[in-house]
Amino acid sequence: MQPLSIALGERSYPIYVGRGLLSRGDLLQAHLPRGAVCVVTNVTVAPLYLPVLRQALGGRRLVECVLPDGEQHKSLATLGTVFDALVAGQVHRDGAILALGGGVVGDMAGFAAACYQRGIACAQLPTTLLSQVDSSVGGKTAVNHPGGKNLIGAFHQPCAVYADTDTLATLPDRELRAGLAEVIKYGLLEDAAFFAWLETYAADLTGREPAALEHAIRRSCEIKAAVVAEDERETSGRRALLNLGHTFGHAIETAVHYRGWLHGEAVAVGLLLAADLSARLGMVDADVCERVRALLSRVGLPVAPPAVPPAELWRLMQMDKKVADGRVTLVLLDRLGRAVLRTDVPEAAVMATLGAAGP
Ligand SMILES: NC(=O)c1ccc[n+]([C@@H]2O[C@H](COP(=O)([O-])OP(=O)(O)OC[C@H]3O[C@@H](n4cnc5c(N)ncnc54)[C@H](O)[C@@H]3O)[C@@H](O)[C@H]2O)c1
Numbered sequence: 001m002q003p004l005s006i007a008l009g010e011r012s013y014p015i016y017v018g019r020g021l022l023s024r025g026d027l028l029q030a031h032l033p034r035g036a037v038c039v040v041t042n043v044t045v046a047p048l049y050l051p052v053l054r055q056a057l058g059g060r061r062l063v064e065c066v067l068p069d070g071e072q073h074k075s076l077a078t079l080g081t082v083f084d085a086l087v088a089g090q091v092h093r094d095g096a097i098l099a100l101g102g103g104v105v106g107d108m109a110g111f112a113a114a115c116y117q118r119g120i121a122c123a124q125l126p127t128t129l130l131s132q133v134d135s136s137v138g139g140k141t142a143v144n145h146p147g148g149k150n151l152i153g154a155f156h157q158p159c160a161v162y163a164d165t166d167t168l169a170t171l172p173d174r175e176l177r178a179g180l181a182e183v184i185k186y187g188l189l190e191d192a193a194f195f196a197w198l199e200t201y202a203a204d205l206t207g208r209e210p211a212a213l214e215h216a217i218r219r220s221c222e223i224k225a226a227v228v229a230e231d232e233r234e235t236s237g238r239r240a241l242l243n244l245g246h247t248f249g250h251a252i253e254t255a256v257h258y259r260g261w262l263h264g265e266a267v268a269v270g271l272l273l274a275a276d277l278s279a280r281l282g283m284v285d286a287d288v289c290e291r292v293r294a295l296l297s298r299v300g301l302p303v304a305p306p307a308v309p310p311a312e313l314w315r316l317m318q319m320d321k322k323v324a325d326g327r328v329t330l331v332l333l334d335r336l337g338r339a340v341l342r343t344d345v346p347e348a349a350v351m352a353t354l355g356a357a358g359p
Contacts, residue, residue, distance in 0.1 A: 063089030129179025178264025
């Protein structure tokens with residue numbers, strides 16, 4: 001199986017996308033150091049996929065760390081239990097962590113690997129669509145603090161990523177759709193032909209047709225890998241383009257106190273608002289907005305924000321961490337398939353977009 005590769009010099013690693021990867025002991029072993037392996041997973045994913053992984057890694061000394069499920073457990077307290085398992089299991093510097101689960105498990109396991117004994121290897125085995133197309137690739141790891149999401153973290157690239165598309169069979173519909181928001185984001189920000197492909201194959205994706213899902217994941221990972229390779233630590237602004245839809249999305253998530261809306265659902269509305277604002281500023285034609293709205297609707301994602309006053313959403317957008325020198329940096333479109341950073345967007349234009357969106 002031919003993996004994608006992310007070009008980061010000595011930190012380069014393969015990204016495998018395909019069916020049955022969790023049972024491919026040969027592929028898994030090929031990229032792991034010699035020592036003990038600690039599988040970090042959660043109570044939902046463990047009964048589904050830990051047995052097959054155990055079998056694939058037969059012969060290795062395995063330590064298992066099964067965490068509670070949920071974003072509320074992406075905390076320093078839970079991270080402490082991962083370190084406890086690593087110490088109790090006598091995992092040394094030649095050992096590795098395997099992150100088996102969605103983005104919550106992946107972010108926490110990755111951060112544990114970044115810190116434990118000043119850094120050990122970590123392989124990502126993402127099992128949600130969102131984690132397969134986004135969080136498992138790129139090396140951002142973190143836990144939340146009561147003061148904010150992902151406030152405590154590190155850059156720590158994995159040694160390999162294995163996106164086993166068979167695991168998506170058990171993913172709830174709503175989680176699948178939330179992942180599709182990030183897939184649509186890649187088309188919008190980088191590849192108009194991929195966006196058009198998504199328009200054609202939307203029903204195959206929501207119907208979980210394996211070849212369609214595999215293509216969507218592979219193309220998304222290719223785009224993310226290329227962007228990260230150019231700007232690993234988000235210093236040049238290139239990586240910030242991956243935040244298309246996220247400044248609006250984060251404001252929505254904060255306004256509803258992270259309840260009732262999944263991250264991908266908030267990003268979906270954010271994508272449409274970014275397209276609408278781009279059109280208001282004369283950067284793209286209005287038909288781009290209509291295509292975004294139509295595609296989001298077809299895959300069952302929301303296209304209107306919750307009932308929050310526009311002024312409140314704008315206030316929250318100004319608190320987002322992408323604010324420099326008092327100016328909000330927005331990711332907008334200057335055509336379908338090309339995103340740009342703008343720091344000069346008039347407040348009136350943002351308010352017009354938020355006012356027109358309505359709940
Ligand atoms: N590091 C990054 O670059 C990055 C990027 C985007 C998001 N994130 C983070 O990712 C997290 C969100 O990730 P997520 O959307 O994967 O959520 P998640 O990890 O909470 O998973 C969603 C739900 O699906 C369950 N699940 C996972 N795999 C399953 C499967 N195959 N079958 C059935 N159920 C399954 C999980 O147990 C959970 O209940 C957030 O914490 C976010 O901050 C990180």
